[in-house]
Amino acid sequence: MIVVWINGAFGAGKTTTARELIDLIPNSTLFDPELIGTGLAHLLPAKRLAEVGDFQDLPIWRRLVVDTAAAMLAELGGVLVVPMTLLRQDYRDEIFGGLASRRIAVRHVLLAPAETILRERIAGREVPPDLPDGEIRVRQWSYDQIEPYRAALAGWLTADAHPVDNGVLTPYESAVRVAEAVNSGSVPACDIVQTPEPTSETVAAGVLLFDELDRVLLVDPTYKAGWEFPGGVVESGEAPARAGIREVAEETGIRLTDVPRLLVVDWEPPAPPAYGGLRLLYDGGRLSGGEARQLVLPGPELRDWRFVSEEEAATLLPPVRYERLRWALRARERGAALYLEAGVPQGQ
Numbered sequence: 001m002i003v004v005w006i007n008g009a010f011g012a013g014k015t016t017t018a019r020e021l022i023d024l025i026p027n028s029t030l031f032d033p034e035l036i037g038t039g040l041a042h043l044l045p046a047k048r049l050a051e052v053g054d055f056q057d058l059p060i061w062r063r064l065v066v067d068t069a070a071a072m073l074a075e076l077g078g079v080l081v082v083p084m085t086l087l088r089q090d091y092r093d094e095i096f097g098g099l100a101s102r103r104i105a106v107r108h109v110l111l112a113p114a115e116t117i118l119r120e121r122i123a124g125r126e127v128p129p130d131l132p133d134g135e136i137r138v139r140q141w142s143y144d145q146i147e148p149y150r151a152a153l154a155g156w157l158t159a160d161a162h163p164v165d166n167g168v169l170t171p172y173e174s175a176v177r178v179a180e181a182v183n184s185g186s187v188p189a190c191d192i193v194q195t196p197e198p199t200s201e202t203v204a205a206g207v208l209l210f211d212e213l214d215r216v217l218l219v220d221p222t223y224k225a226g227w228e229f230p231g232g233v234v235e236s237g238e239a240p241a242r243a244g245i246r247e248v249a250e251e252t253g254i255r256l257t258d259v260p261r262l263l264v265v266d267w268e269p270p271a272p273p274a275y276g277g278l279r280l281l282y283d284g285g286r287l288s289g290g291e292a293r294q295l296v297l298p299g300p301e302l303r304d305w306r307f308v309s310e311e312e313a314a315t316l317l318p319p320v321r322y323e324r325l326r327w328a329l330r331a332r333e334r335g336a337a338l339y340l341e342a343g344v345p346q347g348q
Contacts, residue, residue, distance in 0.1 A: 040055055087149055
């Protein structure tokens, strides 16, 4: 199962190219995620919609894009052609990682006309006549997206997607270029970790590593949103502490010689679609300056890492994960492990 994701700025011609492309790639179907955003505008309370500037900022939209794409491919098979602007790398990682976890390969194509052509297309864009002040608002919104698009190009987007300059091409000619690139293998499957989604509760082991200033190491996975501790799901038949040691080596290149000391056991309740389970945190000890400089990132799995203070961690970690860290640091100070439920100590 394959997704051909056609990215680009507003006005790049993604949807018109996608409509032509499904006639050029055998057994392909068009899926426009904007329809999900339109549906959510009717389903969600106005108060919730007012909290975000764009439907892409809704976690439910990103989750439904993955779920709908997977369901369509399960129903129809073949290739799904998806025209959708993605300018935030973390959203790209979340969606492409979710597809990868379902063993769906994503081939990422970028339609990249010159900015002058983009502006000309926006100026000539048709706007629904029944939309009050629609022409002004829609065009201005499109112009406002050029700067984020420019920033994405200067950062991650150009390196991640296969570019097609369609500035002087018709939609059909653009589709031909995309089809040729996909069929020839010029557009490889995105190099992103494939972590199968759990089907029941899991046991996960994280390891806290500290620098010489006693700051804790956090990592930024590509396959899910938010910062995390080094670690991962315990495999069948694997001891949790050993799983933590293995994950640390795989993610950072640091090889722990001693079994780390247990700090907390936290029961994470199910929160659909997540199943929850037991989350264990271990003390991996303090790294010397030389060891810290040897930290490496394995490309498709982690985007970044940093050592942070407890206060800084509070701004990066989700609340329950931060509570887990907070109590793990207290357990480290006291020399005694703690049992938590949803980040709250029990039996004290």
